[in-house]
Amino acid sequence: MKFIHVSDVHLGIKPDEGKPWSEKRAQDIWDSFAEVIGAAVELKPDFLLISGDLFHAQPLKKELREVNYLFSRIPQTKIILMAGNHDYLRTKSYYLTMEWEENVYFFRQEEPGHFDFEEENVSIYGLSYWHREIGEPVYDSIIPEDRSKINILLVHGGDLQHIPYHPKHILENGFDYIAAGHIHKGGQQIPGRAVMAGSLEPTDKNDVGSHGYWLGTIDKEHTDIHFHPVKKCEYCHEVYPVTGKTTNFELCEWAKTLLAERPGYQYFRLFLRGKVSPDTGFDTAKLEEFDRVVDVTEQLSPDYDYEKLKENYKDTLLGNYIEEMERRPQDVVTKKALEYGVNALLGYKICR
Structure with missing residues (x-):
């Protein structure tokens, strides 16, 4: 049968x-x-x-x-x-x-x-x-x-x-x-x-x-x-490894190349992943204007120089917070708490 x-x-x-x-x-x-x-x-x-x-x-x-x-x-x-x-x-x-x-x-x-x-x-x-x-x-x-x-x-x-x-x-x-x-x-x-x-x-x-x-x-x-x-549509998740040197022009070139090289039935979710300076911003709206790009998600962490921050913010809440977190066991939870706390005290947004 x-x-x-x-x-x-x-x-x-x-x-x-x-x-x-x-x-x-x-x-x-x-x-x-x-x-x-x-x-x-x-x-x-x-x-x-x-x-x-x-x-x-x-x-x-x-x-x-x-x-x-x-x-x-x-x-x-x-x-x-x-x-x-x-x-x-x-x-x-x-x-x-x-x-x-x-x-x-x-x-x-x-x-x-x-x-x-x-x-x-x-x-x-x-x-x-x-x-x-x-x-x-x-x-x-x-x-x-x-x-x-x-x-x-x-x-x-x-x-x-x-x-x-x-x-x-x-x-x-x-x-x-x-x-x-x-x-x-x-x-x-x-x-x-x-x-x-x-x-x-x-x-x-x-x-x-x-x-x-x-x-x-x-x-x-x-x-x-x-x-x-049945190949009329296939959604793909693609990750770009962002660094401190990554620019908007670089991201646009990557997206254009990706779309040109891949078959027309593929549609994309783009993920920007890596560590960047906390004051870095990317024009994700520009990437989302490209045909077949469904959305763009930033998964970025701030690339802090904690030694310099301690020096610049000595005897302040921020400097004392960094020193206190560094005295604790350096496991995943402590490292995340340090990152989140510094981010909050400096007023930056963490993208996930």
């Missing part, structure tokens, strides 16, 4: 709102989902498993129609769909009144249920969120009815507020594959048996690394699963 596993598409979100490329990023997420459907047209998997948060919020009627049209393009593929904590169900949710294509199987209840597919000898279990948070480990207690079938569990959760679960325990209950979602950084939790799909596209500047979908085959004896990246 062949399947595609995807999660956390978050259709409708507008990443990096306020940036010139925000609308493009929103459209990219729709286009990436259409790309998955295109892969299903070509590869003809038996199942498309969507492990929650297909939408970023309650879907509009027109959004559901768009998705349903895409589903109609792969009639040979059975689509298993659940609502996650972002697009959770409500009494008046358009999810519930949607007339889905015949190949769509939607978990409507918050209680665990399952769909059986005799031709493929497969049973797929799952549920939908009816609340933003579910703290009970619901998945750990689900036991498949027929262990002779290929039993798959759709999971959305993994933290204390969103159905904590234990993959090993679920597999011991008799499941052959866990199709998980919710955590945006994907990966195999148990090789070949439990996969956190990750978000199809990064939805936030902290969603670093590759994102995409998973393609697999499974029978009762063996599972083969591979990750397929």
Whole structure:
């Protein structure tokens, strides 16, 4: 049996709102989902498993129609769909009144249920969120009815507020594959048996690394699963080692070179890290004007000459403070207390 596993598409979100490329990023997420459907047209998997948060919020009627049209393009593929904590169900949710294509199987209840597919000898279990948070480990207690079938569990959760679960325990209950979602950084939790799909596209500047979908085959004896990246956006965190000689022109040249050398689908958070003179200032707003620079964060420490400060501020509160801190054990806490105290007494701001 062949399947595609995807999660956390978050259709409708507008990443990096306020940036010139925000609308493009929103459209990219729709286009990436259409790309998955295109892969299903070509590869003809038996199942498309969507492990929650297909939408970023309650879907509009027109959004559901768009998705349903895409589903109609792969009639040979059975689509298993659940609502996650972002697009959770409500009494008046358009999810519930949607007339889905015949190949769509939607978990409507918050209680665990399952769909059986005799031709493929497969049973797929799952549920939908009816609340933003579910703290009970619901998945750990689900036991498949027929262990002779290929039993798959759709999971959305993994933290204390969103159905904590234990993959090993679920597999011991008799499941052959866990199709998980919710955590945006994907990966195999148990090789070949439990996969956190990750978000199809990064939805936030902290969603670093590759994102995409998973393609697999499974029978009762063996599972083969591979990750397929979708490269419309990748957030990268880059650090510039600042010194006392670093200038604004130098930082601008670094940012320009970085943007020129890296592929156009990469967007950047820039971090300025190092020790500088306490009266040094950098024009981070200028760097943030560059295309594909999401933001700039200063992580700078003042480069104090404590001997000179003691000499210049002898018999003052500042000089006495430095001498007192230097008499103490020179561990990390003492050094930080010295830095913070001197900074406060001189009226400088520490950037973290």
